[in-house]
Each structure stands twice: as C-alpha cells, then as structure tokens.
Amino acid sequence: MDWAVLEADLGTALPSDFRSLAEAYPVLVIDDFLMVSVPLPGAEASWASGCREDEILQDLYEMGDTEGYVPFPRPGGLIGWAESYSGDSFYWRTSPGDPDAWPVVVRTDNGDWLEFPVGAVEFLAGVYRRSLYVPGMPRDFPGDNAKVLGLSDNID
Template identity: 80%
Template sequence: MLRLEELEAALPVMTRWRVAAGRGVDWAALEATLGTALPSDFRSLAEAYPALVVGDFLSVSVPRPGAEESWASEARDDEILQDLYEMEDMEDYVPFPQPGGLISWAESHSGDAFYWRTSPADPDAWPVVVRTDNGDWIEFPVGAVGFLAGVYGHTIDVPGMPGSFPGDGPQVLGLSDSVD
C-alpha cells in the first residue's frame, strides 16, 4: 500500500492544503455508522487533507470532522449505485452494504465514479473500481492513494477518460472544513 508521501510526490501542488496537526476525524463514529472500517491509506489522506478537487475534474470526498456520520450515511445509502443495481447495470458489482459492495470515494465532473470494492475482508486490500461516464467498469488492484498516485504520476491509465485526464501539472483546490 502506498504512503501519502508517494501521492504528494506525484501531485506536489496538493501539499499546500495539508493540515499539519491532522483534521481530527472521528473514525469510530464514521465506521460505526458505515458498518465497516476504511482503508488506512484513505484514513491518512482524510486526516491530512480536506476534500480536494484536482484539475477542476476529480473530486475526492473525505469526511469532515463533525459530519462523519453524514459522510458514512451517504456512502452507505448511495442512491446512484442502488439505481444502477436495480437497472442491472453494474456487471458483477453490488452496492454496499451487500458483501463485497461498492463504496464511493471520488467522482469526476464528467460523471465518472470511483469506488472501493469491499472485498476481501481487509480494507487495506480493497481494490479501486472506476465506472466511467460511458458505463464501463474497470478494476485496479490498488487502494485510493495508490490509484491517485498512479494516475497523477502517469503510471496508471484509466481507459474511457477524457484525453486531457490527468493532464500535466493539474491544480488542486482544497475545500474548507467550515460549514457555511
């Protein structure tokens, strides 16, 4: 499993949004509501960074301190995944909380969705699954941080993405933890 520093090396502009003291996410409350632990690489990312938008294209969703149960509820009750499942448009995937079900952690502004497949039992072994906006499902044998490091380090290619993705030197916007 890749460390956060390897993602920062692939996407150094993101470090301006790093929170040195950590964000203080209540993982016990989040995981109790969600019904599962989450991968340690994602937990490290979520402790170090607010939600991020990379290249005005990819939005990485992380729980906001004080709103962990809301993040978990949205992940658990993903209406889009449920609709795709009911329309039998998920290949062999299922929505969480079914065994091995998908949990969303990012989306693109073009309608692509990025998930974990919650199988095997160890969250640190969960692969990333991408559903492209044209309905293709692609699985990658890496976690979220490894996937992002690979995409922005140009070692992972995601078929079906726009030709400009991931681009060279994308900007990163950090979304504040404050509630408006």
C-alpha cells in the same frame, strides 16, 4: 475526525491510506476534474449515510447495469470515495475483508466498469503521474500543469 463513530455508523473500517489522506486534506480536487469525497469532522454520520444510501449505484444495480458489482452494505459491496465532474465514479470493492486490500473500481461516464488492484492513494498517484491509465477518462487528464486543490489544517 472521529473514525470510530464514522466506521461504526458505516458498519466497516476504511482503508488506512484513505484515512491518512482525509486527515491531511479535507478537500481534494485534482486538475478541476476529480474530487475526492472525504468526511468532515462532525459530519461523520452523514458521510457514512451517504455511502450506505448511494441512490445512483442502487438504481444501476436494480437495472442490472453494474456488471456483477453490488452496493454496500451487501457483502463485497461498493463504497464511493470520489467522482469526476464528467460523471465517472470511484469506489472500493469491500472484498477481501481487509480494507487495506480493497481494490478501486471505476464506473466511467460511458458506463464501463474497471477494477484496479490498488488502494485509493496509489490509484490517485498513478493517475496523477500518468502511470495508471483509466480507459474512458479524458486522455488530457491530468493536464501538463495539473493543479491540485487540497485544503489542509496542517498548512501554515
């Protein structure tokens, strides 16, 4: 992964926990429900472009349906990093300036906006362990025998 190219195209650094996650798991799907969007080597510019041009978030913003959140690259704007198969969207709020301090913002499929003062990996771990509850998401997620599909070049 060429993080320098990706972050130059995006216009900001990304949280270090997400960079480590993306390096370890280029594909990550939790319990056939939540998919983490990780950049692929050679497609860094495309991933960055998708983050800057989030049409759904832009439309919601223009309709006044973001509860004060703004799309990136506006200051403090949202950058998407995951989505659920039922329409939940997961973002970072790019404020404060240190990417490792960016909170996770969730827009649930029913239009609620929730903010969690943790990074992406801590958020995913909390959801998986069921120590972090996201109102509006299915109560049975993840299931008792949740499967995590993570393809990694590091797996032999």
